[in-house]
Amino acid sequence: MSISRRVLCSAAMALSVLSATGAHAQDQAIKVGIIGPFSGPFAHYGTLFKAGAEAYVASQGGKLAGKSVEFIYRDTGGPNPAQTRVLAQELIVKDKVDYLGGFVFTPNALAVAPLIQQSQTPTVIFNAATSSITEKSEYFIRSSYTLWQVTVPLAQWAAKQGLKKVVTAVTDYGPGLDAEAAFKSEFAKQGGTVVETIRMPIATTDFGPFAQRIRASGAQAVYTFLPGGPPNLGFVKAYNENGLAKAGIQFLGTAETDEFDLQKFGDSALGLTTAFHYSGAHDSPQNKAFVAALKKQDPSAVANYASVGAWDGMYVIHKMIEATGGKKDGAKALAAARELQWESPRGPVRIDSRSRHITQNVYLRKVEKSGGILVNKEIQSFGPQVDFGLTP
Amino acid sequence: MNTLSNILIDGLAYGMVLFVIAVGLSVTLGLMRFVNLSHGAFAMVGGYCAALLTRELQWSFWVAVPLALLATGLLGAVLEALVLRHLYQRKELDQVLFTIGLTFVLIAATNALVGPQVQMIQLPPSLTGSIDLGFRTMPAQRLLVIGVGLAVALGAALTVTRTRFGIWLRAAVDHAGTASSLGIPIRVVQCVTFAAGAAMAGLGGVLGAEVMPLEPYYALKYLVLVLVVVAVGGMGSIAGSLCAAIVLGLIETASKYLASDWGSLFFFAAMAVFLAWRPNGILKR
Numbered sequence: 001m002s003i004s005r006r007v008l009c010s011a012a013m014a015l016s017v018l019s020a021t022g023a024h025a026q027d028q029a030i031k032v033g034i035i036g037p038f039s040g041p042f043a044h045y046g047t048l049f050k051a052g053a054e055a056y057v058a059s060q061g062g063k064l065a066g067k068s069v070e071f072i073y074r075d076t077g078g079p080n081p082a083q084t085r086v087l088a089q090e091l092i093v094k095d096k097v098d099y100l101g102g103f104v105f106t107p108n109a110l111a112v113a114p115l116i117q118q119s120q121t122p123t124v125i126f127n128a129a130t131s132s133i134t135e136k137s138e139y140f141i142r143s144s145y146t147l148w149q150v151t152v153p154l155a156q157w158a159a160k161q162g163l164k165k166v167v168t169a170v171t172d173y174g175p176g177l178d179a180e181a182a183f184k185s186e187f188a189k190q191g192g193t194v195v196e197t198i199r200m201p202i203a204t205t206d207f208g209p210f211a212q213r214i215r216a217s218g219a220q221a222v223y224t225f226l227p228g229g230p231p232n233l234g235f236v237k238a239y240n241e242n243g244l245a246k247a248g249i250q251f252l253g254t255a256e257t258d259e260f261d262l263q264k265f266g267d268s269a270l271g272l273t274t275a276f277h278y279s280g281a282h283d284s285p286q287n288k289a290f291v292a293a294l295k296k297q298d299p300s301a302v303a304n305y306a307s308v309g310a311w312d313g314m315y316v317i318h319k320m321i322e323a324t325g326g327k328k329d330g331a332k333a334l335a336a337a338r339e340l341q342w343e344s345p346r347g348p349v350r351i352d353s354r355s356r357h358i359t360q361n362v363y364l365r366k367v368e369k370s371g372g373i374l375v376n377k378e379i380q381s382f383g384p385q386v387d388f389g390l391t392p
Numbered sequence: 393m394n395t396l397s398n399i400l401i402d403g404l405a406y407g408m409v410l411f412v413i414a415v416g417l418s419v420t421l422g423l424m425r426f427v428n429l430s431h432g433a434f435a436m437v438g439g440y441c442a443a444l445l446t447r448e449l450q451w452s453f454w455v456a457v458p459l460a461l462l463a464t465g466l467l468g469a470v471l472e473a474l475v476l477r478h479l480y481q482r483k484e485l486d487q488v489l490f491t492i493g494l495t496f497v498l499i500a501a502t503n504a505l506v507g508p509q510v511q512m513i514q515l516p517p518s519l520t521g522s523i524d525l526g527f528r529t530m531p532a533q534r535l536l537v538i539g540v541g542l543a544v545a546l547g548a549a550l551t552v553t554r555t556r557f558g559i560w561l562r563a564a565v566d567h568a569g570t571a572s573s574l575g576i577p578i579r580v581v582q583c584v585t586f587a588a589g590a591a592m593a594g595l596g597g598v599l600g601a602e603v604m605p606l607e608p609y610y611a612l613k614y615l616v617l618v619l620v621v622v623a624v625g626g627m628g629s630i631a632g633s634l635c636a637a638i639v640l641g642l643i644e645t646a647s648k649y650l651a652s653d654w655g656s657l658f659f660f661a662a663m664a665v666f667l668a669w670r671p672n673g674i675l676k677r
Contacts, residue, residue, distance in 0.1 A: 040609075041508075041607075041608075041609040043503075043508060044508040044509075172652075172653070172655065198652060199652060199653055200648075200652060201648075201652060201654075201655035201656055202655070203655065203656050204648070205603050205604050205614070205617075206402070206405075206406045206409070206603045206644075206645070206648075208402045208405070208406070208531075208534075208645075209398070209399075209402050209645050209648035209649050210648060210652070212398050212402065212528065212649075213648075213649060215528075216394070216395075229510055229605075229607065230510055230604070230605040230607060233510055233512070233605045234602075234603065234605060237531075237602060241522050241529075241530075241531035241533075242522070242528075242529060242530075242531070243522055243528075243529040260509065261509060261510050264509060264510045264511065264512045265512075266512060266514075300507070
């Protein structure tokens with residue numbers, strides 16, 4: 001008796017499992033693996049990726065092209081190419097994801113290039129900003145920006161303003177050197193001179209000495225690149241406290257006035273000039289919808305380049321799902337992605353069919369106070385810009 | 393010439409920031425011989441308290457800072473009385489493991505309670521400006537750091553060498569059993585000293601925040617700098633820590649003016665040289 005009951009039980013269980021997998025097969029969710037830092041000092045990037053991506057899906061009524069979407073998040077901590085490779089492999093082989101997204105750090109993105117190439121997994125980079133990444137696999141699409149893309153128009157504008165002598169002060173690591181090279185070459189092309197190139201060690205905490213060197217260089221402006229967070233704040237403080245602003249040395253930056261930390265700068269940020277592709281204060285219905293959707297998803301999320309990168313990245317994935325009808329077909333998905341052109345929260349954008357990098361407007365912005373909070377007020381659009389950092 | 397005076401001024405200012413951040417550790421690690429890797433976490437607690445009081449509650453800086461230090465000192469006293477005192481007799485490795493664990497707990501707690509953003513302490517208008525030195529300007533806040541740093545060095549050194557409490561403390565550390573049988577309340581001495589060390593860490597967190605901005609990973613990020621200052625200065629020597637902080641500050645600043653491409657190489661090379669030359673502390677033969 002007891003034996004037959006056990007048999008019955010296991011048969012019932014097997015049936016229920018079968019029916020469950022059957023139901024699953026009918027509504028096959030599209031799996032999207034998001035790789036980014038979800039713990040440690042860079043965890044806020046992961047949080048913003050998650051909020052941006054999920055807000056996009058929610059804004060489309062919870063389904064993309066009629067398919068439900070399942071996100072699988074994987075944590076890389078900081079820059080960690082070896083672990084990122086393992087995580088991506090697991091996602092592709094074990095979880096059988098249809099798309100990959102995320103990536104804050106360049107080395108992490110580079111580490112997965114061979115994997116996505118071999119498995120033909122379309123991969124959208126939400127942040128990592130070194131030009132060469134998209135050349136490493138034809139399945140990379142990038143929805144963020146590159147330093148060349150935002151720096152070249154800034155250097156052109158600086159030259160047009162009549163600035164002749166500029167000093168560069170960048171943090172001494174990959175992206176900083178990229179930024180320095182971009183500014184130097186374009187500014188020289190426009191007839192200006194970079195009088196000194198200062199490279200600041202990545203562990204710098206006291207920026208006072210560099211502020212004095214900038215002052216002593218006799219330049220009319222300083223072009224700077226710093227990694228996000230505390231160094232930004234330290235540099236801006238040193239810039240103000242050492243009287244550079246008063247001496248009329250103009251501040252030229254890119255991501256330094258990122259919305260994530262901007263409120264913490266206080267009034268010392270007022271008047272800082274930057275060139276960038278997205279401002280949380282961009283005035284368009286698309287941006288208002290984005291900000292509203294983001295706040296609904298996660299009230300503490302900030303509309304900045306990371307969350308808009310994820311939002312637009314999901315738009316690209318949405319269109320790829322549409323083009324392939326939810327089937328796994330990397331080549332077809334990429335063919336569709338290369339043609340994309342749409343109105344993003346940041347303005348009109350399109351995917352460059354050759355580089356698979358996003359072509360977008362770059363804006364000149366000044367930090368202003370609006371409604372009691374600091375915003376990056378766009379004062380001029382430089383028009384659509386490509387990634388100037390690619391080898392032609 | 394101008395560069396030289398710039399190096400001297402900025403180096404002194406940076407050295408004093410290093411000293412103010414490290415002086416609390418030179419009390420807990422140096423005087424009490426307790427390997428306290430949670431020093432950075434106490435500094436962070438002090439800084440966060442001051443930031444929240446001045447920014448969210450709009451309190452005056454001059455009221456908020458003493459209160460923040462008091463809060464940090466109390467936290468230190470409570471932790472000492474509940475857990476840390478059981479570690480005094482344990483091996484150094486146990487102390488390292490426990491205090492680094494405590495640091496991670498405090499990092500995670502800060503992250504969860506306040507968020508990952510950088511926190512700014514609202515300075516009063518008198519400190520936000522710059523002071524004109526004739527040939528250049530200097531942030532007014534740095535002058536406060538230099539003044540407070542000197543005052544703390546003097547006060548701590550006098551307390552340890554000239555007061556009854558200082559005698560008790562040295563007795564309690566050197567020979568707890570004998571001190572106790574002589575009627576010295578060693579538990580009170582230990583608890584008060586640890587609390588004072590924590591409060592001084594908090595002071596460093598507040599005053600150093602202009603150079604080392606507060607964020608959850610603050611507790612680990614600058615720990616190496618602080619340990620270097622205390623190691624070069626010598627265990628338990630507050631004058632040594634002051635001297636080490638200023639010398640190292642000058643070297644770091646000079647390398648920023650003259651050879652920034654070398655990163656922090658000279659700072660750490662100087663540390664190695666000093667430790668080889670005077671392993672017991674920069675002022676001890």
